[in-house]
Amino acid sequence: MLLFGISIALSVIGAAASILLKRAESASRLVGSLFGVAAAACALAAGCLGMFTPIEPISVATPFFFATFTLLINPLSGLLLVVINLLGVVAWIYGIEYLKEYTGKGIGSLGMFMHIFMAAMCLVLVSDNVFWFLVFFEIMAISSYFLVIVQQDEKSVKAGFLYLVMAHVGYIMIMIAFFVMSSQTGSFDFSSFRVAEFSPAIASVVFVLCFLGFGCKAGMVPFHSWLPLAHPAAPSHISALMSGGMIKIGIFGIVKVTFDLLAASGVELWWGLLVVVIGAVSCVLGIAYAIAERDIKRLLAYCSVENIGIILLGVGTALIGVALEIPAIAGLGLLAALFHLLNHALYKGMLFFGAGSVIYRTHTRDMSKLGGLVRAMPVTALCFFLGALAISAIPPLNGFVSEWFTYQSMLSAALAGGPLVRIVFAFAVVSLALTGALTVVCFVKAFGISFLGAARSEKAHKATEVPFVMKLCVILLTACCICLGIGAPWVVGFFVTISSSVLLLPGPEVAAGITLVNPDLGSAISTPLVAVLLIALITLPLIIRAVFKSSQRQKPDASKEPWQCGYQPTDDMAMRAASFGAPVQVFLKPLYTIRAALAAQAATVSQLFQKTVSGADKAQGLGDRYLVDTVAQGVTWLSKKMQGIEGGNFRIYVLYIVVALVALLCIAIIAGGGAL
Numbered sequence: 001m002l003l004f005g006i007s008i009a010l011s012v013i014g015a016a017a018s019i020l021l022k023r024a025e026s027a028s029r030l031v032g033s034l035f036g037v038a039a040a041a042c043a044l045a046a047g048c049l050g051m052f053t054p055i056e057p058i059s060v061a062t063p064f065f066f067a068t069f070t071l072l073i074n075p076l077s078g079l080l081l082v083v084i085n086l087l088g089v090v091a092w093i094y095g096i097e098y099l100k101e102y103t104g105k106g107i108g109s110l111g112m113f114m115h116i117f118m119a120a121m122c123l124v125l126v127s128d129n130v131f132w133f134l135v136f137f138e139i140m141a142i143s144s145y146f147l148v149i150v151q152q153d154e155k156s157v158k159a160g161f162l163y164l165v166m167a168h169v170g171y172i173m174i175m176i177a178f179f180v181m182s183s184q185t186g187s188f189d190f191s192s193f194r195v196a197e198f199s200p201a202i203a204s205v206v207f208v209l210c211f212l213g214f215g216c217k218a219g220m221v222p223f224h225s226w227l228p229l230a231h232p233a234a235p236s237h238i239s240a241l242m243s244g245g246m247i248k249i250g251i252f253g254i255v256k257v258t259f260d261l262l263a264a265s266g267v268e269l270w271w272g273l274l275v276v277v278i279g280a281v282s283c284v285l286g287i288a289y290a291i292a293e294r295d296i297k298r299l300l301a302y303c304s305v306e307n308i309g310i311i312l313l314g315v316g317t318a319l320i321g322v323a324l325e326i327p328a329i330a331g332l333g334l335l336a337a338l339f340h341l342l343n344h345a346l347y348k349g350m351l352f353f354g355a356g357s358v359i360y361r362t363h364t365r366d367m368s369k370l371g372g373l374v375r376a377m378p379v380t381a382l383c384f385f386l387g388a389l390a391i392s393a394i395p396p397l398n399g400f401v402s403e404w405f406t407y408q409s410m411l412s413a414a415l416a417g418g419p420l421v422r423i424v425f426a427f428a429v430v431s432l433a434l435t436g437a438l439t440v441v442c443f444v445k446a447f448g449i450s451f452l453g454a455a456r457s458e459k460a461h462k463a464t465e466v467p468f469v470m471k472l473c474v475i476l477l478t479a480c481c482i483c484l485g486i487g488a489p490w491v492v493g494f495f496v497t498i499s500s501s502v503l504l505l506p507g508p509e510v511a512a513g514i515t516l517v518n519p520d521l522g523s524a525i526s527t528p529l530v531a532v533l534l535i536a537l538i539t540l541p542l543i544i545r546a547v548f549k550s551s552q553r554q555k556p557d558a559s560k561e562p563w564q565c566g567y568q569p570t571d572d573m574a575m576r577a578a579s580f581g582a583p584v585q586v587f588l589k590p591l592y593t594i595r596a597a598l599a600a601q602a603a604t605v606s607q608l609f610q611k612t613v614s615g616a617d618k619a620q621g622l623g624d625r626y627l628v629d630t631v632a633q634g635v636t637w638l639s640k641k642m643q644g645i646e647g648g649n650f651r652i653y654v655l656y657i658v659v660a661l662v663a664l665l666c667i668a669i670i671a672g673g674g675a676l
Contacts, residue, residue: 022108047081170216218250236356272319282309
């Protein structure tokens with residue numbers, strides 16, 4: 001708690017320093033970043049301790065009897081503190097160089113809002129009272145809105161507006177759910193919710209409202225429309241924080257409400273089925289829409305929708321395991337969800353940093369204008385390639401491990417459940433398999449079009465590697481992805497402990513030596529062994545070639561051009577972003593038709609909202625026009641008339657004084673006579 005308090009204090013000081021130094025932008029950028037690194041490091045340490053060390057909540061009285069300021073760091077909130085602040089440390093370091101691109105665009109304000117954003121996210125995670133939870137949730141939304149619109153152009157303002165609307169739609173649903181719970185318990189403290197036994201109807205209403213409300217923040221389908229607009233509009237290191245960190249608070253809220261605040265009320269089976277179905281749909285739609293994108297940051301944003309869907313599959317499986325009273329399935333499902341939550345934060349953060357590095361050098365997000373960057377930016381290219389493998393669930397990287405656990409939990413639940421459960425999980429498993437295939441296609445496109453081939457623009461041709469600080473950030477996150485993948489047999493035990501503390505159930509045995517296992521299905525895999533085999537597969541042919549290479553072999557005549565199938569290659573023949581995914585887009589055309597129809601409806605709703613705002617502005621002025629303005633005009637007219645008695649003649653002013661004295665004397669005499 002001391003470390004957490006120091007973190008918040010450093011964020012407040014950093015925000016003040018950033019805005020006070022706004023005229024000296026270089027100093028503001030450097031000082032703000034240093035305070036940000038220190039604040040995030042303290043919160044990261046607090047989260048690490050909170051995951052494994054029992055910590056008593058701290059309560060401070062406030063002037064409001066219903067709003068005791070209570071902070072609680074438990075294993076779940078500790079994990080989220082680690083996720084957000086690990087990204088935060090890297091983002092602040094990355095921003096030391098990256099923010100030079102925003103010179104003259106309000107670096108001081110950007111630093112201030114980023115500090116507020118980070119502090120608000122941390123306080124949301126540890127607040128144990130409805131009032132303060134909602135206050136910090138709102139501060140988080142508003143501060144991130146200002147980070148989205150930092151460019152101050154039409155696209156960013158539109159994206160920020162939609163984000164703010166969706167954030168408040170979710171906020172209202174969450175607020176109603178909490179007010180329903182407080183009306184039943186007579187308290188705004190989360191501790192009272194944990195011990196209350198709500199009726200099935202009340203519990204179901206609370207679950208649905210919180211699932212939809214926090215789902216808006218998480219960006220799940222159908223509340224994902226803000227995400228591919230807001231994330232690309234923000235600076236790349238902010239995009240990494242929003243995609244890797246902020247949307248996970250939506251998952252945190254769903255897990256907290258269902259497994260913590262509603263623990264005493266029990267879990268309904270249909271809750272888990274609903275979460276699994278929404279998760280499966282989010283998986284497929286998110287990656288399907290990503291394939292059609294040419295904008296590299298929009299592509300990554302849609303992939304966040306896909307990964308939120310994968311996390312929801314694990315959460316839904318855990319809910320079904322609790323409803324069926326099978327602790328092993330519940331623990332395995334929640335373990336998969338929490339592990340994928342961390343993994344997605346790492347590789348998606350790294351991919352956004354990599355995309356930011358590309359934009360930093362080429363000043364474009366259009367993949368069709370890139371190409372050839374693997375030679376110009378080799379470190380960025382290698383890290384982006386490994387991140388693409390991780391998000392595509394290619395072993396032995398971390399994305400594969402969490403998706404493997406997701407498959408195992410769903411298959412175990414399908415075998416243990418009834419016909420309806422089996423049908424839902426059959427749909428979910430097929431959806432996840434299709435998602436995996438489409439993800440590979442998507443990132444073959446993203447990496448191949450952006451980094452391979454010939455440069456397709458002058459800026460791509462002249463690109464160079466980014467400064468050391470920015471390279472260091474992507475290298476650190478890439479190393480984390482590799483270590484969590486290969487070291488999964490030793491790391492996964494921590495997630496078993498966290499999931500057990502959330503569910504209050506014994507955790508499953510998922511590791512044996514260097515092997516990951518699922519005892520229910522007899523499944524097993526060893527990521528360290530896979531890593532060794534892959535290294536051998538790559539290096540052994542090279543060794544054999546080097547040993548048996550004939551020194552007498554004639555070298556080919558370099559003067560002769562190779563046969564090009566009758567065509568001389570030109571730059572126009574290179575694969576482009578729009579054409580690469582064309583066959584898949586034809587196959588998925590119905591999904592794009594649905595998106596177009598929904599976008600048209602969203603535009604209609606947006607126009608209606610704008611007209612409502614315009615009407616409200618006009619209605620707001622009616623009172624001023626007919627009441628305030630009328631009175632003001634009357635006073636002005638009277639004052640102008642009264643100016644006539646001010647002639648500027650001193651003798652006239654003396655006469656006024658004499659008349660006033662006579663009048664007062666008469667009043668005194670009359671009043672005295674009346675008293676007698």
